[in-house]
Amino acid sequence: MxxxxxxxxxxxxxxxxxxxxxxxxxxxxxxxxxxxxxxxxxxxxxxxxxxxxxxxxxxxxxxxxxxxxxxxxxxxxxxxxxxxxxxxxxxxxxAIIALLIVFAGYSNKKDKERIATLVEQPAMYDVYTFRTKQNYYSTFKILEVFKDSIYVNYNKYETNKLSDVKNIDIKANYDNSMYYVLTTNDMETLSTSGDLKDIKRD
Ligand SMILES: [Zn+2]
Known part of the structure; x- marks a missing residue:
């Protein structure tokens, strides 16, 4: 209220x-x-x-x-x-509202910088949140990192809200028997497309 x-x-x-x-x-x-x-x-x-x-x-x-x-x-x-x-x-x-807007803009900028840094140096177990072609959200997890490519496991599920991604990012949702190869090029495309929404690194 x-x-x-x-x-x-x-x-x-x-x-x-x-x-x-x-x-x-x-x-x-x-x-x-x-x-x-x-x-x-x-x-x-x-x-x-x-x-x-x-x-x-x-x-x-x-x-x-x-x-x-x-x-x-x-x-x-x-x-x-x-x-x-x-x-x-x-x-x-x-004044408080104006400060919150400035702060939100600042955190958003900082977050973009953080993601840009992480995507340049992928590491095992990084979890990437991305927007699908159909405007849903899903994740993939990095299994291995090579010089020009990475192996990833895709999440079997998608959400229609970005904020719900945390609910599908559970171990059972990644099919470990199937992995995909993403090249450095693919990663660059993803990074610049605006579809890369977050990278989680523990
Ligand atoms: Zn009077």
């Missing part, structure tokens, strides 16, 4: 000495408080979604919306609102 909603916090208050109260006619008693609303997910502020101004006469204590006051209030408020800043913490969630 994702808990989300909006929440308001007080941003800034000021007195507006030139604004007349339309209730008690006091001339110098008007104040304004600005509240900023933000969207939160699990109480982490995600991004701001607008501000509300509440006016209050400190003499009669009546509260007003801007539209309930005269032109003097409109003017005073438009001068004041430029000084009301949205605090940066209201963007925390967006």
């Amino acid at each position: 994702i808990v989300y909603g909006t929440r308001s916090t007080h941003l800034k208050s000021a007195s507006l000495p030139n604004v007349r109260c339309t209730n008690c006619e006091s001339q110098h008693k008007m104040t304004v408080s600005v509240y900023g609303r933000h969207v939160h997910i699990f109480w982490i502020p995600l991004f701001p979604v607008g501000k509300t101004a509440i006016f209050e006469c400190q003499h009669c204590h009546k509260g007003f919306k801007k539209s309930e006051l005269g032109n003097d209030a409109q003017l005073a408020y438009s001068n004041f609102k430029g000084s009301v800043k949205t605090p940066i913490w209201k963007f925390s969630g967006l």
